[in-house]
Amino acid sequence: MNHQAVNKFRDLINSSDRPILADGAMGTMLNSRGIEFQECFDVLNLENPAVVAEIHRDYIEAGAQIILTNTFGANYHKLAEHGLETKLEDINQAGVELARRAVLASYKDILVAGDVGPLGVRLAPYGRVRPEQAVKVFADQIKVLADTGVDLLIIETISDLAEMKAAVSAAQTICDLPVVASMTFTRDDLTLLGDSPENVAKSLWDCGVDVIGVNCSGGPDQILRILQLMHETVPKARLSGMPNAGWPERFYGRVMYPASPDYFADYVLPFHAAGANIIGGCCGTAPEHIAAMHDALENWDSALVVDVPRISIPKKVGQLEETRGVSKLQSKLDAKHFVVAVEMDPPRGLSTHKLLAGASLLTEAGADVINIADSPMARMRMSPWAVCNVIQRELKTETTLHFPVRGRNLLRVQGDLLAAHALSIKNVFVVMGDPTEIGDYPDAMDNYDLVPSGLIKLIKQKFNLGIDHSGREIGLPTCFFVGCALNLTPRNVQREIRNLHRKVEAGADFILTQPVYRPAIAKSFLSQYEDLHGYLEVPVLAGILPIFSARHAAFLHNEVPGIDIPNDIQARISSAGEDAPREGINIALELIDQISEWGSGVYLMPPFHKYDIAAEIVERIRGQ
Numbered sequence: 001m002n003h004q005a006v007n008k009f010r011d012l013i014n015s016s017d018r019p020i021l022a023d024g025a026m027g028t029m030l031n032s033r034g035i036e037f038q039e040c041f042d043v044l045n046l047e048n049p050a051v052v053a054e055i056h057r058d059y060i061e062a063g064a065q066i067i068l069t070n071t072f073g074a075n076y077h078k079l080a081e082h083g084l085e086t087k088l089e090d091i092n093q094a095g096v097e098l099a100r101r102a103v104l105a106s107y108k109d110i111l112v113a114g115d116v117g118p119l120g121v122r123l124a125p126y127g128r129v130r131p132e133q134a135v136k137v138f139a140d141q142i143k144v145l146a147d148t149g150v151d152l153l154i155i156e157t158i159s160d161l162a163e164m165k166a167a168v169s170a171a172q173t174i175c176d177l178p179v180v181a182s183m184t185f186t187r188d189d190l191t192l193l194g195d196s197p198e199n200v201a202k203s204l205w206d207c208g209v210d211v212i213g214v215n216c217s218g219g220p221d222q223i224l225r226i227l228q229l230m231h232e233t234v235p236k237a238r239l240s241g242m243p244n245a246g247w248p249e250r251f252y253g254r255v256m257y258p259a260s261p262d263y264f265a266d267y268v269l270p271f272h273a274a275g276a277n278i279i280g281g282c283c284g285t286a287p288e289h290i291a292a293m294h295d296a297l298e299n300w301d302s303a304l305v306v307d308v309p310r311i312s313i314p315k316k317v318g319q320l321e322e323t324r325g326v327s328k329l330q331s332k333l334d335a336k337h338f339v340v341a342v343e344m345d346p347p348r349g350l351s352t353h354k355l356l357a358g359a360s361l362l363t364e365a366g367a368d369v370i371n372i373a374d375s376p377m378a379r380m381r382m383s384p385w386a387v388c389n390v391i392q393r394e395l396k397t398e399t400t401l402h403f404p405v406r407g408r409n410l411l412r413v414q415g416d417l418l419a420a421h422a423l424s425i426k427n428v429f430v431v432m433g434d435p436t437e438i439g440d441y442p443d444a445m446d447n448y449d450l451v452p453s454g455l456i457k458l459i460k461q462k463f464n465l466g467i468d469h470s471g472r473e474i475g476l477p478t479c480f481f482v483g484c485a486l487n488l489t490p491r492n493v494q495r496e497i498r499n500l501h502r503k504v505e506a507g508a509d510f511i512l513t514q515p516v517y518r519p520a521i522a523k524s525f526l527s528q529y530e531d532l533h534g535y536l537e538v539p540v541l542a543g544i545l546p547i548f549s550a551r552h553a554a555f556l557h558n559e560v561p562g563i564d565i566p567n568d569i570q571a572r573i574s575s576a577g578e579d580a581p582r583e584g585i586n587i588a589l590e591l592i593d594q595i596s597e598w599g600s601g602v603y604l605m606p607p608f609h610k611y612d613i614a615a616e617i618v619e620r621i622r623g624q
């Protein structure tokens with residue numbers, strides 16, 4: 001063990017007035033060089049060491065002060081998936097030696113961190129691996145890393161706090177190397193098993209780790225938020241933040257990450273202000289991201305980090321009513337009423353109090369229909385059928401059920417449609433749905449039998465005629481009013497037009513779009529559709545997502561696929577300062593005014609569940 005290096009790391013992190021810069025993604029870079037994700041990246045240390053060494057050199061040249069060994073999955077369980085468990089020692093040794101040689105060749109003062117990832121199996125009581133067994137498996141890998149000469153250990157991307165404690169225990173038993181313990185969180189800022197950043201920080205502080213970290217998860221915006229919570233909980237703790245390059249998107253069969261290097265550089269100072277002593281990147285990041293962060297560190301200055309405030313929603317409940325008859329949404333659109341639909345997410349737990357309070361506020365403001373999302377971003381939440389039923393029963397407010405095809409076979413699709421009809425849900429918004437790989441349960445089944453246009457056809461040409469997919473009678477015809485999704489400002493206009501035309505031909509009754517910030521381009525898209533297929537008679541409800549702050553605008557523009565915010569709007573929000581939420585409302589109303597020339601309504605998405613902002617916009621639309 002290199003005791004001098006151990007002391008050097010601890011001295012560096014204790015004395016530095018700015019964050020230490022680690023490297024970025026190894027897996028992303030290997031994949032960009034033609035290595036498939038389903039292959040074992042770790043065995044490349046033996047079978048293709050040149051490609052691993054090249055990536056290390058690229059990160060060193062970018063300015064990284066710490067590089068991680070290519071050993072993220074080099075534990076018994078993960079190697080066993082590829083039949084490589086007997087090569088555990090060789091793979092880990094080679095990983096350290098490759099990194100060490102890259103450092104020596106650079107003639108730079110750089111530390112090598114032994115990378116330890118999750119076991120890939122569940123610990124009891126949620127799996128069959130006992131904690132003491134997990135400790136042994138971690139110890140087997142960590143011993144090789146320590147004996148081969150790493151300067152510190154980075155235990156990362158762990159989603160189970162019990163698994164992290166097992167890894168930390170193994171490290172502290174095997175050696176006295178510094179330990180960075182880095183957890184990953186879901187979109188709701190909780191671990192997969194429901195631990196908050198505050199609880200994680202307290203637990204790992206009690207374990208005596210050198211650095212408490214968060215990595216992977218979402219992009220810089222979410223990591224900053226979690227770092228702030230950890231810092232507030234344990235102010236004396238050393239922290240580490242290594243975000244993904246935004247939310248992943250599949251594009252022509254490839255996984256793409258939207259956050260740019262410049263966007264990462266913008267977060268260097270805020271990360272430090274939030275308590276981060278080590279910064280770097282995770283999935284989707286490249287040497288260019290690290291180089292941009294390095295340049296930001298070279299031009300060191302102070303910065304102000306502004307928290308996004310959270311508001312409590314007052315409780316308000318209405319009266320009991322059972323929805324009957326034809327969809328009110330359909331009647332209003334047929335009457336050329338400018339419709340306002342507002343989106344709400346189901347609760348993550350059992351309580352519906354906040355949900356009802358928000359829906360009540362929106363209803364009183366004049367919203368025509370409440371849209372209930374189904375597992376947004378593939379996160380586990382209450383069934384949207386139940387939420388629609390509760391709102392319709394308690395508040396006399398019509399709802400639209402989001403109905404993703406992903407994760408449903410033909411049997412479940414039809415059973416769910418029967419359930420929705422039994423609960424008096426008339427409006428159904430058919431959408432593909434988010435892939436489970438980006439959500440709470442990435443290994444969950446993700447198959448489907450129908451694409452959105454196929455489900456629309458099933459509903460309109462089968463269920464609404466009283467028969468199921470096989471032609472059997474279902475008793476009475478359903479009366480679903482069916483919506484479909486549309487991106488009015490797509491990358492590939494012709495492909496989006498083809499998809500829309502299939503949905504229209506299948507019988508779609510209305511259209512909900514992604515957020516629109518360029519109404520002129522959206523109108524041009526509709527004109528191009530008309531040139532090819534004739535006038536679009538299906539009513540379009542254009543998406544409106546009010547911007548809350550400059551950071552919110554940057555986050556949407558850089559990290560959310562499909563959203564493009566013009567520079568002038570970003571500048572208006574930025575110059576508004578503390579009045580950014582008010583300016584965001586003004587911008588939303590201006591967009592709505594332009595959309596009203598060609599749209600049948602708007603699909604309002606409250607930022608950060610701020611239903612008061614949505615309610616004010618609805619009231620302004622209604623002239624109240």
